[in-house]
Amino acid sequence: MNNSVVENLDREKISNRAAVGILGSVLHSFDVNPDRFTLSKSSIHRKRRNVRKEIATEIQKKFEKRNGVLVHFDGKQLVSSNRQKREMLAVVVTGNNLTEQILNCQFLENGTGRSVAELDFECLKSWDLDTFVKGKHDTTNVNSGEMNGACVILEQLLGRKLLDLPCRHHVYELVLMTAYLVIFEANTTSPDDEVFKSFRDARDSINQGNISGLDNEQLNQEERRELIKFCDEMLQKSHIRDDYEEFLQLSLMCLDPLRRFKLKLPGAVHHARWMAKAIYGLKMFLFRDKFFFEGVTVEMLQRFALFLVRIYLKGWFQAPLTLSAPRNDHKFVNALSNYDDTQLAEATLQKFQKHLWYLTEILLPSTGMRLGESGPNPSMGGAMASSCILMHFESASINIKNYTTNLQLFIVEMLTQHRST
Template identity: 30%
Template sequence: KGVSQLLASRIIPGGSGKDIATEVLDQIESFKITEKVKCVCSDTTSTNTGCNNGAVKIIEDRLGRRLIYLACRHHALEIIPKTLFENLIEKSSSPDIGKICKNFATEWEKLDQKNYTPATMANDTTCNAVLTQDAKLRITNCVFKSLQKEQVRADYEYFLELELIFIGETPPKGVHFRPPIALTSARFMGRIIYCLTIYMFAVSGQYTLDQKTLEAMRDFNLFIVTTYVEPWFTATVPSVAPRTDLNLLISIFKYESVSKTVADIAMKAWVNHLWYLAPHCIALSFFDRDVPVEVKVEMVKNLNIAPKEKVPPKRLKWPKTQKIAEDLTVASFVNSHTQEFFTLLNLDTSFLTAHPSEWHSHDSFSAALEIVEALVVVNDVAERAVKLTTDFNGILTRSEKCFQNILLVMHKTLQNDSKECLTLSHYSRKKEE
C-alpha cells in the first residue's frame, strides 16, 4: 500500500501490444506476484488500450481475469492543450516545440522582464469578459492551494506562478520569469509556459506577433487558466478522478459561450478519454468527500441497474447525439458492473448498507478508503524509470542483467529522496555514514 517498486525497464524491440504484454507478464511472473495483480495503469495509446490487440486486453486474457484499468490521467489530460495548441497556434511535425516558441527563445535576452502586461490589463474585451472578479478569485484560490503542495517538477510550480502573473496577481515568491528552455514537442507543459509568457510580452509591445496568432494565443491561455488548472493539479488523486473528469466535460461544454471554436476542439479531444466514467472506475466516487450525500444515495441505488453491455467497457463512449446536461452527476454512470470494482479489489462493501453520512464510522469503509487512496492513476513512476534507464544505459555496465539489477537498487534508494537531495555531495555523505 503506497509503495512503488520498479521491476524492470527494458527496451521492447517490437513495441506491439503483444510484445508489451509478454514483457509485463514475464516480469510479474519472475517476481511471483501474478496472483496479486488487480489493476493496470498505462498511457492511453492504442498499443496499450486497443480492444483486441492492446497490451491490457492481452494481459487480461492470459491471466484469465478482468483487471481494473486506471488510465494515466496525466497522459489523458495533456491531450487537451496539445490539441488546442496544434489547432489554434501552430502544428509541428518535427520533434522540437515549434517555430513560434523557438523564435521567442532567441529574443528573450533582449526583453525587459519588468515590462510585461497581464491579460487583465491587455485592454482586450475577451479577456475582460472571461477574467471577471469571481473567475480571478476562483483561479487564485485554486493556484494557491496547489502551490501549498510540494510539486514534483519545477515546471509545474512555474506554471502555477505564471497563472497568477497572467491574471494580474503576485505569486508568493514575487514576479519573475525564467529563461525559455529547449523543449521537444512532447513536453506540453512547455507549450503552456511559452504561451503564457509570449502573450504577456507581446501585449506589452516588446515582442511582435501578428494579430491572428496573438488572438489564438489569448484564446489558448484563457481556456488553460480558467478550465484546465484544477483538473491537472488534482490528477494524482484517485477518489476525485470521476467527478473531476465529469466537471471538465461540463466545463468544456459551457465554454461554448466564450469560444465555440476552443470548446469544439477541446471537446473532441476530451470526449475520447472518459476512462474514469466507465463502470469500474466510477466506483472511486464512493470515496470522494466532495460528492454530495444525496448523490451517493443515488449511486448505491444504481448498483442494481443492469446495463446493456455484458462486459464492462474500460472507457465511456459518449454518444455524439447526446447533449451534456449541466446537472449531470457521477451517479448517472453507476450500474451493476460497478460492483466488480469492489470484488476485484477484495473490498468489504458492508458499509453500503448504511446511509452515506455514516460511512466514515464503519471500519469496512475506512479499510476500503485506505486501499483506494493507494491506487496509482498516473504512470509517472514508469516514466521516471524510463528516464533513469536513458541516463544510465551503457554507463554503469554493458550487461543487461546487471543493469536491471542496478536499476532495482537505485530505484529503492532514490524513491524517497527529493530532487534537491539528488546531488553528488548528498550521496557522498550517505556513503560516509
C-alpha cells in the same frame, strides 16, 4: 572496486574509459603503483556489470511482495549501444503502501503491443508478482488498443482480467494537445517547434520587469479572485515536478501582474511533455507587447492563455484526485460546454469524451459522491449520488447517452422517475 564505487560511477554517468583515468590518478595520489592492479576499460566494464547484477539480485530478494499492486509501463526512444534509436521500456510497480520499485529497463526488438506485454509478463514472473498484480496503468495507443494493445495481451498472458487505471494527467495532456493544435495550427511531426522557436531564441533579451496579464474584459473579477485563491492554495503544496509549480506561478502572473515570481529562461520543448507548451504559451502571452513572434499573433496567445487559466488550470491539478474523478470530470465537461470559444470548446470536449468510459453501470449508481463544491460524501446513498450526476449532466446541457450503456440508461430512467415522485 566495491559496490559503493560502482554506484557512484553510474550515478555520475562516468564512462569506463574515464573511470580508468580517475582510478589511476587516485592510486597515484596515495603513492600506489597502478601496475599492481588490473586497470583497463574491459576489466572496469566487467566489474561494473557484475556489481550491478549483485545489487539487482539483493534488491529483488529484499522486495516485499504484497497483494493488490499496480504495474506501470512506458517506453522512450533512446540510442542503444550500436548507436541506433530503439524503444526502451521501463516497468514499475506501486500500490498498497509499497515503495515504488523498478522491475526492469530494457530495449525492445520493436515497439508493438505484444513486445511490450511479453516484457511486462517476464518482469512480473521473474519477480514472482504475476499473482499479486491487480491493475495496469497506461494510456498510449500501443498499450490501450482493444485488439493488439499491450494491456489486452498482458491480460491474456496472465489468464485473468486486470483493473484499468489510466493516467489521468495523460488524458488532460491530450486536451491540451488538442487546444494547441486548434489555436496554432501547428505541425507536431517536426523535431523543432516553430511556434515557440522565436521566443526561445530571444531568451537572453527578456526583461522580466515588463509583463502584461489578462485584461478585465477577458476575465471578470469574481472569477479572477477564485482562480487566484486556487493558485495560492496549490502553491502551498509540494509538487512532484518543478514545471507544475511554474505553471501555477505563470497563471498567477497572468491573473495579477503585480504578483511576481522569478521567470525561468525558456528551455527545451518536447512533444511528449505538453506542459512545456503551456508554460511557453503563458510566457509568450506575458511578453506579447515586447516581442514579435513569427507566425504567432497576439490573438492566438490570448486565446491560448485564456483557455489555460480559465479552463485547464483547475482540471490539471485536480486530475490526480481519484475519489473525486467523476465529480471533477463532470465539472470539466460543464466548463467546456459553457466556454465562449465554441471552436476550441467543441474540439477539446470531443477529445475528452473519449476518456469517460470509466463511468460504467457499476460506478454510476455507487459513486457515493456529491458533484457540488463540498467534495466527496461517503454517507450519500448510491441512488442520491446517481441523481446528482444526472442533474449535473442536465445542467450542462449534455446528452447522457454519449456516456452511458443501455444498463446505465435504465438506471437513469428509474432514478428520474424516482426523483419526480
